[in-house]
Amino acid sequence: MKLNLSTLDHLAAHVRRPDYVPPQQACGIVHLGVGAFHRAHQAVYTDAAMNAGERDWRIMGVSLRSRSVHDQLTPQDGLYAVSTKSEAAPEVRVIGAIAGVLVAPDNPAAVVDALASTATQIVTLTVTEKGYHQSAGGGLDMNAPAIAADLTHLGATTIFGFLAAALHRRRQVSAGGLTLLSCDNMAENGNNLARSLNDFLEQYDPTLADWTRRNCSFPSSMVDRIVPATTDPDRTELRETSGLEDAGAVFTEPFSQWVIEDNFVGSRPGWEQHGAELVSDVAPYETAKLRMLNGAHSALAYLGLAKGLSLVSEAIADPELGPLAKRLMREEAATSFTPAPGQNLSHYADELEARFSNPALPHRLIQIAMDGSQKIPQRWLSTLSARQEAGRESPAILQALASWILYVRGTSCAVDDPMRDQLARTWQSAGQAGIASALFGRDGLFREHWIASEATLENLGNLVRTELT
Template sequence: MKLNHSTLDHLPSLVRRPDYVPSQQACGIVHLGVGAFHRAHQAVYTDAAMNAGERNWRILGVSLRTRSVHDQLIPQDGLYSVSTKSEAAPEVRVIGAIANVLVAPENPAAVVAALASAATRVVTLTVTEKAYHQSTGGGLDMNAPAVAADLSHRGPTTIYGYLAAGLRGRWRESAGGLTLLSCDNMANNGKSLARSLNDFLELYDPALADWTRHNCSFPSSMVDRIVPATTDADRRALSETSGVEDSGAVFTEPFSQWIIEDSFVESRPGWEQHGAQLVNDVAPYETAKLRMLNGAHSALAYLGLARGLSLVSEAIADPQVGRLASRLMREEAATSFNPAPGQDLRHYADELEARFSNPALPHRLIQIAMDGSQKIPQRWLDTLSARQETGRDCPAILQALASWILYVRGTSGEVDDPMRDQLARTWQSAGHTGIASALFGESGLFREHWSASETAIEHLNTHIRESAET
């Protein structure tokens, strides 16, 4: 049965349907980056709020690059299913929260109009780290071609160009400010977005920059749910077990976490009534997630791929790789920061290992390995820097970092990374004996995040040499 509004009432009883009529609800949220993670996370919380009786919080999704999500969801009236997979039978739930999907390059004016609309009160973002166009020092890279084009008013093409145009429309029409809620895996993501957008607006329109500072908020948030890429086999299994033909289906784990800084300009859905946590300070939770979960994920990816493995569950089960990932979480990352009161990091590590081991959720290592240059500063280098300051080393992270260094050389296949060409040139000029210093030494490419000690460079060189020999 093809999923759409006309077939909702005919779905099998095992498929949970919305408790509201989606087409009767207006949009209150614009989401930039409407990929699988958003559909399995923020949209699920918003759907739960409307199931509980809240109204007019549907989401206008924006795809900043391709038509794929638009082509999946629009023929289905925006409906799609979320299947939670564990050793038990999957639970299938139809989500009605997404009202429409705009393809930004095809209709930029419609995106700007949605951002400028007074009905829009919250803008959420899951655009991945590289879409923030940050320099190695953490600020906005004004020399990035897309950023420069938007500053020349030839856009919009970046999140800053779209937000600037939308905010200008709100200012001119007295539509009020916005809450701009980043849900990307970056440290201090709200503050980072605020800083970069302000830098952009100061050059784009200084008066608009001032208006934005006084009328908009940028809460930080921490999101956590493992959402592997959906496969054709997943879709076939869904159709066979539940009778639903769903081109937009997403598959995820039962666990879900959303920690949000309580700093909103206007009203918002009651996400905290459905599992989200509203807190004054997201930082300890965010740090635990970035350094423990994401740090271990990246370690499993590069170490696992080097051993010919494909899935997270395979990597955590490998005696050598699993042991290093556990040490990274428990002995290195968990001791590199101060947790919040009541935040049990040992229990958190136990949960992570159980989640990584979930055989029903085939999370591909190659997916995690993408864009490593944008991820390792928060996932590994911050831990290395914090522990180095107190005279402690990180043998597990150093071994994982050596695997990443070898991975980005590209000898084992195509490297999907925005710094691919720069890393390749660095490899070519530095070679095996100099690459560690070229990347992490006093004058290294990543020196703003971590300047390695001589001992750490020696350990990296040893791991690189040993790996190259095998």
Template sequence: MRLSAASVARLPAQVQVPAYDFAAQAVGIVHLGIGAFHRAHQAVYTDAAMDGGERDWRICGVSLRSAGVHDQLAPQDALYSVTVKGDGEPQTRVIGSVAEVLVASRSADAVISALANPATRIVTFTVTEKGYHFAANGTLDFDHPAIAEELQSGTPATIYGFLARGLTARRDHQAGGLTLLSCDNLAANGRKLQRALLAYLERVDPALAQWTEAHCTFPCSMVDRIVPATTEADLAEVAAILGMEDAGAVVTEPFSQWVIEDAFAAGRPRWEDHGAQLVADVAPYETAKLRMLNGAHSALAYLGLAEGLALVSEAVAHPHIGPLVDRLMREQAATSFAAAPGQDLSAYADDLLHRFGNPSLPHRLAQIAMDGSQKIPQRWLETLAHHQQQGRTCPAILEALAAWIVFVRADGHTVDDPMANQLAALWKEAGPEGIAKAMFGAGGLFAEHFTAQAESLALLQSLVAKRLATR
């Protein structure tokens, strides 16, 4: 038996199920990029809001590339379970907030119709850094093959193409503006989405760009929840809990955080009644997340993989890596920005170390290590640049950066990164003695984000050499 609307009534009593009639609720949110994280985060908050009495906020999920999530959830009436693993027994809940999953590449018209529907008031995004197609300077990369081909062919394939068509229909039919809410790990994510989308619209329809700027909002947000990739063992464990199969099951940790700039165009669920924080300025929270949690995660990934480790919990328990990551968070990341009133960064670091050490959540280092070239500017390089301006170096971050530099050499493993070929070519061109300068020296590949001065560059090069010598 498989989880579905017809089988929910047969679930064991210890499994929580929606108290509301989920099938009777209209879609109010379109989500672009419906992976495991969204299903364990924004969809859970929205499910809780409707369980608390709000109505018509179901989610139309859109997969821009893979049909995997659609194929998991379509036979289950879009129902799935979230299992929370902490110190005690796992807690499982069936989520009813997702109404359907569309695959954009084969249901483009349906995606555009969902965006254009007057009942839709919010569009949320978890498309990762790659999905925004930013150039190195943070603006939209019009030379990116996906953007260039979309503009030439007129066939939507990126978030910008689908939004352009959905917003055109809303304008033409007076359906009103949308809240366009990025939930990706990017500093000032709402502002960056706004600049990129308006630049795209200026190319295709300048009047639509003006209409969008006048009628839509782009709040910034910060999200935080560790959601490892679901394994076959997880699916088997969840099936035992449910007494039936759930191909879309996700497993996560007890902690969840969602900080949102309170700037909505046409209403929203009362997510704040269920743990979200609605604030005037997200920046201190997103900076803490990017530089402390995400920065530590990336350090654990590259340093841990170099030691032959596989999991976050293993890396943070390592006698050298654990203390290094502690110093990275407290001494380097936490001192690189001004905290918001009441934001206790020392306590935040304590929470992070506790969460990293959760053995019930096998968060794989290889998953975190993906797309490093897109992540390290926000996670490490901004911190390095801040301290360099103050005349300080960051030995812990530089050691992690050296591990990444050696990792992207791709000796004996595959590098899953949009710049993998470019980084490999740079390694061949610069060689071991020049790779640090080629990346982070004056005119280097990443110099726009961080141009290392002599002291940091020498330390980084020595750390690279030391790693190469011990391989």
């Protein structure tokens, strides 16, 4: 059975469907960067709000490049199924929150119309870090070709070009400001969006920049849910178990987290009634994710690969690696910062362990191991530094760091890292006796994150030499 509005009432009994009539609900949200993550995350929260009786919060999705999501969902009237996979039978839920998908390169005027509509109150974004065109020092990279083109021709190809055109029109017709809610996986995403948009508008129209600062808000948020790329076997399984022919199906884990700074200029869906957390400061939640979740993931990746393992679920089940990852989360990372009021780090660690152990959603260690030089400063070195300042040792992080040092040597497998060549040269020049200092000493390759304690640095070097022998 092909999924669309005409077949919605004929689905298998175990398939949940919207408790509202999707076409009868107006759009109150525009989402830039509609993809699998958005469909398994923000759209699910919004669908739940409308299931509970809230109205007119459907989402107009915008694809900034590809037609694939448009071509998947348009024949299905915007409907698609989200399947949560665990050791139990998957739960299947049809989402009706997406009203349609615009393809920006095909019809940029329609995107501006949607953003400028008086019905639109919130714009959410998942455009990846590249979509923000940030300079190395922060703020907008004015030399980026796409940014320069939008400013020169007053066009709309980047998120800033589209937002500038829409905000200009909203000011003209007194439509009011917008809540611009970044859901991208980067720290202080709201502040980054606000700064870069302001940089753009100051060149585009300084009076519009001033109007935007006074009429729009830029809440930060923290998002978390594993959403692997959908495969043909996934679609086949859905068809066989639920009778659904769904080109837009997404598959995910039961866990989902959305922490949002409570800073909205107008109304919003009651997302907090369906699992989201509205807080005054997102930063402690971002820190917990980086140091506890991401820190443990990276440790399992490098230590697991060294033992010939492939999946996170295998690594957390290992009698040596599992306890080490748990110690890193609970005893080291969780004690390295001050949590927000009501933020339960012990419960968070319980959730992480359950997620890591889920074999139904394979998460490959080699993927987590990619680009480690860009990740370990936030995931490990910040924890190490904070605990050193408090006079505490971090043996689990040091063990993980030694494993990464051995990994980037490149003798056991190909290294996928933007600093691969620099790391290889450092190994060649320093050798096993000096590699720890060459990387993390005062004048090392990672001098911005150098390990101040000589005893800790020596301990790290000893761990590397022990593993090599």
